[in-house]
Amino acid sequence: MKKLRSQNWFGKTGKDGFIYRAWMKNQGIPTDEFTGKPVIGICNTWSELTPCNAHFRELAESIKKGVWEAGGFPLEFPVMSLGEVLMKPTTMLYRNLASMDAEESIRANPLDGVVLMGGCDKTTPSILMGACSVDIPSIVLSGGPMLNGKFRGRDIGTTQLWEFSEAHRKGEMTQEDFLESEACMCRSSGHCAVMGTASTMACMVESLGLSLPHNAAIPAADSRRKVMAQLTGRRIVKMVEEDLCLSKILTREAFEDAIMVNAAIGGSTNFVVHLLAIAGRIGVELSLDDFDKLSAKIPLLANLSPSGQYMMEEFYYAGGLPAVMQEMLPVLHKDRPTVSGKTIAENVSGAPYLDRKVIAPMDEPFKPASGIAVVRGNLCEHGAIIKPSAATPALMQHTGKAVVFEHIEDYKARIDDPDLDVDENSILVLKNVGPKGYPGMPEVGNMGMPAKLLAKGVTDMVRISDGRMSGTAFGTVFLHVSPEAATGGTFALVQEGDLIAVDVPARSINLQVSEEELAKRRAQWKPLELGYDRGYTKMYIEHVEQAHQGVDFDFLKGKSGSEVKRESH
Ligand code: FES
Secondary structure (H helix, E strand, O other): OOOOHHHHOOOOOOHHHHHHHHHHHOOOOHHHHOOOOEEEEEEEEOOOOHHHHHOOHHHHHHHHHHHOOOOOEEEEEEEOOOOOOOOOOOOOOHHHHHHHHHHHHHHHHHOEEEEEEOOOHHHHHHHHHHOOOOOOOEEEOOOOOOOOOEEEEEOOOHHHHHHHHHHHHOOOOOHHHHHHHHHHHOOOOOOOOOOHHHHHHHHHHHOOOOOOOOOOOOOOOOHHHHHHHHHHHHHHHHHHHOOOOHHHHHOOHHHHHHHHHHHHOOOOOHHHHHHHHHHHOOOOOOOOHHHHHHHHOOOEEEEOOOOOOHHHHHHHHHHHHHHHHHHOOOOOOOOOOOOOOEEEHHOOOOOOOOOOOOOOOOOOEEEEOOOOOEEOOOEEEEEEOHHHHHHOHHHHEEEEEEEEOOOOOOHHHHHOOOOOOOOOOOEEEOOOOOEEEEEOOOOOOOOOOOOOHOOOOOOOOEEOOOOOOOOOOOOEEEEEEEEEEHHHHEEEEEOOOOEEEEOOOOOOOOOOOOOOHHHHHHOOOOOOOOOOHHHHHHHHHEEEEHHHHHOOOHOOOOOOOOOOOOOOO
């Protein structure tokens, strides 16, 4: 076994060794723990402000059991936790900050390997991005989804939030029923139960080969989640012995497989910005076109909300991600390594299919269209994305008049105005909700429909924005427009009544306005005054990259490795 990096602290003699060990001993740690056992960091995103991760302390205890059993020495540490429901203005503003916390905490401390505990949406990509920039042996343990919500005999999950709030706005659901449904949705520990961003991230790490098989779908409340934690603890110790660091697993092939698997499960559109950012950290070339190209040949196999009917609990009972990946083995890179020490094919071969209603075979898929389609045109030279499986087929080729909202407050002020000049053929355009423009690229792209169209029974219309959309949402929604409005791209120049033509089969999105007129508008364009002149948000605006590049900071791309260059003792 290679020399443990933790021995650069605990293996020292004299004053330095004394200092490194003596203060640790105030936690009741015997001397032999410091004598060459792999030190395993447990990077915990637990927080009571992140309810999806509120059970993580208990899970960390199970990881520790596994680490001890395998001969390692576990040390748990907290990093910034990003709770999707409470944090304002959006957790995406802090993803890169949390990644810096994870990166620096891992590098600065005497760790030989690390277990990354992610759950709620951004907690997974943030700590993984940070770990990639250090590149020591790392394994992910996800917190697991909630059990299905139960409301009046019906299974519900986060997707029903949109359905219920529209029904409530239309007067079809009383205030009392709305309140009761609120208490029925989140009835166990865990993250959102649908194939939203958290479940997508858990599937992403499993398909990349960064977690043990079945990590993605075991419900948080199922005792097998604790078993998964214990096995993960055992495995990371072996990974240190094998020097199985992240860059050995995160190859170009791993990213390609993750994109195809995400298509098959109908994963969230947020997958795109997070996977691009992770690839950027580990140093693998990946572009927006890879998502379109690789997912085009993959049908939708998982019948999971919001693209389908079921939730993560049923997904697990139906065979989970190993069953999906076994079905996909002919198109995956079967022989690439994973954290289990086995190849992908060895991990998933023989995985049982237990319910074909939930996981369909490749030759009889749940839906033919899946994945992410990338459209380009004069509206967005660097692209925009749409999730076809969540969109209305009849709207995939459509030309309509733009109804333009300059920012989110403008949208909120006017969307329900009875005088709003809008019909079902209109195209809603929301600007200045991109990475720099908001700032933080919030999930407002699936903007709610105008009240007067809802009253007419219209359920979907084309919507375009430079923001993101919740992984639990659906609709014919074009997202991640790049360049965003705040940088003065053509998207900033769209005006009320302009014609926009979208054509997903042709992968195009165009503003039907002459070049002369656009040049005139460009000359008059002024950026919005955002008023952030200090602190983290100022730095964010100055350094954040565009959606097609993964929304990471320009100075965080790549890795610095695990070496600590200077020592103060
Ligand atoms: Fe945490 Fe949905 S709010 S995963």
